[in-house]
Amino acid sequence: MGANSDGSESEPFAATKVFSLTSNSLRLILGLALGWSMLAFPSPLQADTLDRIKTSGQLRYGADEEGGAPYFFKDGDGRRVGFEADLMAEIGRELGVEPVFQQAQWETLLQVLDRGEVDVVINGYELTASRSRDFLATRPYYVYQLQLMARGDGPLHSWADIQLPRPGGGPWKIAVLGMSAADLYARRFQGENLRVAISDGATTAMRGVRNGQFDATLQDLPAARHYIKTTDFRDQLRLIGPPEGSGYYVIYTRKKDTSLNEAIDRAIAKLLESGKLRRIYEKYDIWNDAQKVLESRSSVAMDKAGPSRPWFDLDLLVRFGPSLIWAALTTLVLSFSAMPLAMAIGMLVAIGRVYGSWPIAKAFGCYVELVRGTPLILQLFVLFYVLPEIGITLTPWAAGVAGLAINYSAYEAEIYRAGLQAIPRGQMEAALALGMSPALALRRVIIPQAIRIVIPPVTSDFIALFKDTSVCSVIMLTELTKQYSILFNSQGGVIEFGLATAALYMAMSLPLSAFSRWVERRMDAGPSKGVVR
Amino acid sequence: MIEVEGLIKRHGVLEVLKGVTLQVALGEVAVIVGPSGGGKSTFLRCLNGLESFQGGSVTVDGLKISLETPGRERSRTLRQVCRRVGMVFQNFNLFPHRTVLENVTEGPTYVLGLDRGLAEERARKLLDRVGLIDKLDARPRQLSGGQQQRVAIARALAMEPRAILFDEPTSALDPRMTNEVLAVMADLARDGLTMVIVTHAMRFARQVAQTVHVFEGGQVLESGPPGQIFDAPRLEATRLLLAETQAA
Numbered sequence: 001m002g003a004n005s006d007g008s009e010s011e012p013f014a015a016t017k018v019f020s021l022t023s024n025s026l027r028l029i030l031g032l033a034l035g036w037s038m039l040a041f042p043s044p045l046q047a048d049t050l051d052r053i054k055t056s057g058q059l060r061y062g063a064d065e066e067g068g069a070p071y072f073f074k075d076g077d078g079r080r081v082g083f084e085a086d087l088m089a090e091i092g093r094e095l096g097v098e099p100v101f102q103q104a105q106w107e108t109l110l111q112v113l114d115r116g117e118v119d120v121v122i123n124g125y126e127l128t129a130s131r132s133r134d135f136l137a138t139r140p141y142y143v144y145q146l147q148l149m150a151r152g153d154g155p156l157h158s159w160a161d162i163q164l165p166r167p168g169g170g171p172w173k174i175a176v177l178g179m180s181a182a183d184l185y186a187r188r189f190q191g192e193n194l195r196v197a198i199s200d201g202a203t204t205a206m207r208g209v210r211n212g213q214f215d216a217t218l219q220d221l222p223a224a225r226h227y228i229k230t231t232d233f234r235d236q237l238r239l240i241g242p243p244e245g246s247g248y249y250v251i252y253t254r255k256k257d258t259s260l261n262e263a264i265d266r267a268i269a270k271l272l273e274s275g276k277l278r279r280i281y282e283k284y285d286i287w288n289d290a291q292k293v294l295e296s297r298s299s300v301a302m303d304k305a306g307p308s309r310p311w312f313d314l315d316l317l318v319r320f321g322p323s324l325i326w327a328a329l330t331t332l333v334l335s336f337s338a339m340p341l342a343m344a345i346g347m348l349v350a351i352g353r354v355y356g357s358w359p360i361a362k363a364f365g366c367y368v369e370l371v372r373g374t375p376l377i378l379q380l381f382v383l384f385y386v387l388p389e390i391g392i393t394l395t396p397w398a399a400g401v402a403g404l405a406i407n408y409s410a411y412e413a414e415i416y417r418a419g420l421q422a423i424p425r426g427q428m429e430a431a432l433a434l435g436m437s438p439a440l441a442l443r444r445v446i447i448p449q450a451i452r453i454v455i456p457p458v459t460s461d462f463i464a465l466f467k468d469t470s471v472c473s474v475i476m477l478t479e480l481t482k483q484y485s486i487l488f489n490s491q492g493g494v495i496e497f498g499l500a501t502a503a504l505y506m507a508m509s510l511p512l513s514a515f516s517r518w519v520e521r522r523m524d525a526g527p528s529k530g531v532v533r
Numbered sequence: 534m535i536e537v538e539g540l541i542k543r544h545g546v547l548e549v550l551k552g553v554t555l556q557v558a559l560g561e562v563a564v565i566v567g568p569s570g571g572g573k574s575t576f577l578r579c580l581n582g583l584e585s586f587q588g589g590s591v592t593v594d595g596l597k598i599s600l601e602t603p604g605r606e607r608s609r610t611l612r613q614v615c616r617r618v619g620m621v622f623q624n625f626n627l628f629p630h631r632t633v634l635e636n637v638t639e640g641p642t643y644v645l646g647l648d649r650g651l652a653e654e655r656a657r658k659l660l661d662r663v664g665l666i667d668k669l670d671a672r673p674r675q676l677s678g679g680q681q682q683r684v685a686i687a688r689a690l691a692m693e694p695r696a697i698l699f700d701e702p703t704s705a706l707d708p709r710m711t712n713e714v715l716a717v718m719a720d721l722a723r724d725g726l727t728m729v730i731v732t733h734a735m736r737f738a739r740q741v742a743q744t745v746h747v748f749e750g751g752q753v754l755e756s757g758p759p760g761q762i763f764d765a766p767r768l769e770a771t772r773l774l775l776a777e778t779q780a781a
């Protein structure tokens with residue numbers, strides 16, 4: 001990356017600027033995070049990985065089965081199949097070892113590799129310059145192309161159509177697998193007329209298109225063809241226009257594992273020569289003429305080592321900081337929309353449980369148990385992916401805010417219930433004896449006293465919600481944690497992005513804690529101080 | 534002013550009130566005495582709806598509540614009753630999050646819809662009357678028990694009630710504070726306020742009551758003017774009971 005060497009000149013200046021802004025506590029946390037990331041790096045004293053693989057007879061490889069067809073998936077009998085599973089079996093045979101599958105979320109695979117949990121990563125990972133900087137790529141084993149998929153009745157007829165105005169106004173909404181080649185490709189066209197949404201898996205993006213939440217999805221051709229052929233997406237989606245763009249799938253190893261890398265290169269070359277590779281691809285119906293490029297070595301030559309980079313690359317932050325800050329804003333807006341709603345619903349539920357008639361109290365009790373007893377991620381899935389099946393289609397934002405609000409309302413309700421029940425019975429009786437209606441008594445006498453009690457737990461709940469917004473990445477909202485993951489995987493730079501993300505989270509939650517302490521102090525001392533003149 | 538007919542109150546199988554019949558005339562000071570657990574407080578709380586009952590009827594200032602009254606109408610009527618009849622509790626039950634002045638203006642402002650300025654003026658007068666004009670901006674927790682109870686009386690008076698119910702108003706107080714509260718109550722009695730007082734303060738009862746009702750086992754054992762009840766009860770049981778209570 002040419003930008004690196006340019007950026008390093010301004011680095012000392014910018015670095016002092018960044019650090020002069022941080023408080024002592026922040027510095028401590030940054031230091032701790034730094035220490036951790038250092039520990040996470042594999043030790044250079046470790047023996048050669050290829051030797052260890054040969055000795056143990058096991059080649060551990062990371063991949064993601066979820067939405068992984070035709071790469072990795074379970075067939076009808078529950079066996080793990082897929083063209084990459086077959087390829088790994090062949091490579092294992094060439095190396096004389098047994099390939100061992102390790103499941104991990106697709107976007108975390110390179111982190112898993114970095115930690116040393118697996119020896120290689122293979123899962124439709126494209127050859128990109130930024131990944132090559134931190135990891136070692138083998139020679140390509142597949143030439144992929146990108147394919148647009150949309151509903152049969154939609155207005156899109158080819159990728160070129162996204163330049164046209166969208167009927168009904170607004171930008172085209174295209175879903176892509178986060179950090180995939182399609183993501184990078186689509187982002188080049190992003191603008192007034194095109195919004196790119198990040199999905200967690202190939203199928204979730206397709207489901208979103210089917211439900212009308214997105215206009216289309218850009219997928220790697222093998223995945224697109226597989227799902228159109230083998231699932232009931234066949235009836236609802238179709239392939240739109242000719243394939244777009246192209247690139248190489250490679251296997252990644254850790255940077256220091258050159259011997260392992262070369263061994264896999266040799267294995268792939270043999271499989272190419274013997275025609276085994278082609279037979280695998282034909283079996284999964286993903287062979288096309290584009291694959292011929294694989295055989296001519298000259299066309300795939302690439303600087304495997306990649307440029308070296310400083311241990312702290314400030315240029316990365318300069319270039320990608322804005323997208324992190326944008327994601328932090330998403331986190332803020334999500335929490336500040338969801339929390340007031342959660343508090344309002346929670347208050348209603350708590351009052352119903354404490355003062356309502358038997359059926360109301362019972363019904364709200366069930367609500368709390370149901371919402372508290374199921375995970376947030378499941379509730380988001382239901383709101384975003386299941387409700388459309390019965391005709392209620394929510395945007396990612398609506399589903400995210402609603403999901404968080406509903407989930408947290410149950411916890412809020414329990415906090416308020418405790419607060420309400422902590423108020424002595426005599427308070428309600430005194431209010432009623434003054435002729436107040438129960439509603440007025442609650443508003444004037446009970447709730448103001450209960451609020452004082454619940455401020456600390458509600459604040460800590462708010463901070464929890466604030467961090468729980470990261471779960472919203474499953475419904476295609478790119479908030480801070482997701483953006484961090486995307487950047488790390490597409491750009492490398494675990495230290496730079498990790499520290500920046502931690503700093504952003506702290507910058508958002510520290511004022512929140514300070515605010516709650518201020519409210520608590522004011523509530524406690526304020527009124528009496530305010531009246532004595 | 535207050536008419537109670539055959540009032541029955543049950544907690545499950547336990548019958549707390551076994552058909553109590555009792556009248557309190559306008560301007561009358563009625564004192565209810567008797568051993569603990571005799572149903573005195575429960576009876577008082579039935580008068581303004583803090584307790585529900587299972588039989589008989591209660592009529593307060595012409596507003597009648599009985600078992601036949603439908604639920605919605607009953608709660609509306611009870612709210613009317615509460616506007617006209619104040620209550621003073623054993624544990625004061627002041628609103629701890631409000632100042633003394635706010636405690637007294639709360640009812641007039643939010644229940645009667647009185648202008649805030651008028652409500653404050655009324656509250657100042659009442660707090661002056663109970664001797665707390667210098668505590669307007671204090672919080673309840675900064676006051677002694679006797680002071681708190683006097684604020685509670687002012688709070689009840691601020692609604693300009695036709696009657697006030699006192700539920701053991703001095704039981705949580707030491708003797709000196711008891712006297713300052715009783716002095717305020719005696720002052721109200723002189724003004725002709727209708728009062729129903731549940732108390733163990735026998736000397737006070739003898740001084741201010743027009744009628745004394747002796748409760749025992751959920752029933753009215755005997756009623757009459759204090760002279761009769763304390764000095765020449767008709768029933769031997771009453772004499773024994775009062776001797777017992779006074780000894781304790």
